[in-house]
């Protein structure tokens with residue numbers, strides 16, 4: 095999605111967006127933030143800050159925070175909510191041109207914000223993040239997982255087979271339920287009218303991060319408990335939960 099579409103989500107953000115920053119989600123990001131603060135990192139950028147949900151946690155732990163977003167409306171909302179913290183600088187910038195900001199953060203965090211549908215834009219954004227990080231800098235990213243979407247397809251298909259006892263019928267029904275036509279499994283893009291959003295395979299993230307120059311790339315899952323936290327997807331209580339990719343990497 096481009097800037098104007100994100101602007102339109104700012105006023106009622108949590109109605110539209112399922113976030114890995116919600117309190118019920120066991121997110122390795124929180125422990126890592128504590129670890130980096132104790133390790134003496136000073137300057138942190140929240141890239142694609144949205145309405146700034148991560149900012150209070152960062153402002154309480156690091157001396158200098160840069161909250162960056164290309165959506166004017168998102169940034170205004172983040173500033174209204176968290177501008178009272180004296181150590182946050184708010185900047186409107188596109189991550190494809192991040193180096194224009196001329197800051198050298200020790201840590202860059204991008205929580206579900208590298209979502210540009212074109213893989214060339216994603217490559218540009220990752221290269222800019224790499225170039226912007228200071229020496230021995232750390233990148234932490236959370237990315238929507240395409241494997242998780244495929245996993246959901248399997249769960250729905252087996253459930254539908256249980257109903258019909260017929261594989262063809264179960265497949266027809268599954269395609270409709272999972273909105274198969276909206277997902278492109280080659281480009282990893284979800285498309286619904288004007289909305290186009292990137293998802294990522296694990297192998298793709300490893301490839302793109304290595305190509306951008308990152309080292310020590312580690313991936314984990316951030317799980318979304320079944321129920322409200324799993325958004326538009328159906329609940330399959332008792333089965334492993336759906337997930338986003340949690341990535342740490344160094345310059």
Ligand SMILES: C[S@@+](CC[C@H](N)C(=O)[O-])C[C@H]1O[C@@H](n2cnc3c(N)ncnc32)[C@H](O)[C@@H]1O
Pocket residue numbers: 097100101111113114115141142143144145146147148162163164165168187188189190204205206207208209210
């Ligand atoms: C799903 S929201 C996530 C917000 C926040 N990180 C959170 O987890 O609550 C994605 C945010 O990334 C921003 N964003 C998307 N593409 C961007 C780009 N190319 N440059 C800067 N910000 C971008 C959007 O404006 C939006 O505020």
